[in-house]
Amino acid sequence: MPIWARLSARSFFRDPVAFVRANGDSRGVLHVGAGRDRFLLLRDREAIWHVLVDGRESFQLGKWKRKSRRFVGEALLGLDGAEHRRRRQLLRPALDRRRVEALAPSILSRVEAAQSGWGDGARIHAHREMARLSLLIAGDVLLSTNLEPEATELGEALARIMAAIPSGEPAEMATIDEAIGRLVAERRRSDQDEGDLIGALVGSDLPLPTVRGEILAFLLAAIDEPPSALEAAWCLLAGRPEAEERLLEELDARLGASTPTLAERGRLPYLDAVIRETLRLYPPVRLIDRCPVSATRIGGARVRAGSNVIISPLVTHREPSLYESPAQFLPERWLSTPLRDLPRGAYFPFGAGAHACIGQPLALAIMWLTLASVGRRWRLRADRDASQLVPRAPDLRFTLERR
């Protein structure tokens, strides 16, 4: 039977895992909320799978997702049903795994260039550096454009929009609209066919505001999620030196003097395990929301049409019923338990079902190539007690130590 608890939404957002631990040991549905801000948090993994995958036709995107429409208009991430399927078909080839893998050399050269200004003993703001890197890579892969000359201005404008999304307050859009508008106009004039995102959009019959919004949505994902994941990986590695050592040994032994390529992916199991474990403990997308189109039952609970149903990769990935020592960073767990042996709905950093992350191949390529390339040359030392590190803290910095 589900546990129902009317509890403060604010404390949930502050620390969803602690909130769940304190407010119910059921694996069903937790009813959170005060005033108008009510929602149901699903903890049962079968219920999660039902909402995201098997029963998805009965659910629409939730109201948080719809909020982003104010900034990105009719972009993929805010569409439902047939329109969503059509858009996904249009954009998928640009983010296809084979296409991303073919572009790995250009991704790697961006990763290496990002380290060219680094020096022994320097302090870096990893999230900011990675956000710039990820934006440049998105420019290359999605727009076939070198965004370097305008990266600072664009990065700042994107960060301001990102910060405004949760509250829905207006943000300055002129810089972004102008930059994207220019790129679209240039592509319309040329007969370039790069198989990229902007090409798919410009070649479609979508109106200009939709094309602009779609590009903006992808750039926002690029500056936020891979950087958060990389910063989290470095926090976790700094907090567990044996894991860091094992990773660096694997990189040295398997890569030798050669530069990393994605073809080596299968030969670096510990690096894969570090990435998987990082995305378990600190999934950059912590909350996914959906809304039932008519009254239904989920995980044994009656749910009204239009309710706010929340699924949290963060909470699920730390369920003691699914993971041993759930709060600990143990990449080794993935060497003994491959992903395919986990029950469905237990691990989903990239979501699941029709809306599962379309950027996953690009995100994983960025993470893999960056951790491999940086690990060959540098250790990132925490400035404070490494066990207290929290990714996304605004003042979090690392000191570089040349290997």
Ligand code: HEM
């Ligand atoms: C480690 C990095 C990333 C993580 C963990 C991540 C996670 C997710 C998750 C959980 C969803 C599903 C949301 C839902 O079901 O409501 C999603 C959707 C999406 N992601 Fe990612 N993402 C990452 C990187 C990226 C990148 C680099 C891009 C693009 C450049 C991207 C673009 C998108 C888009 C457009 C959607 C919406 C897909 C749809 O609704 O069909 N993501 N992502």
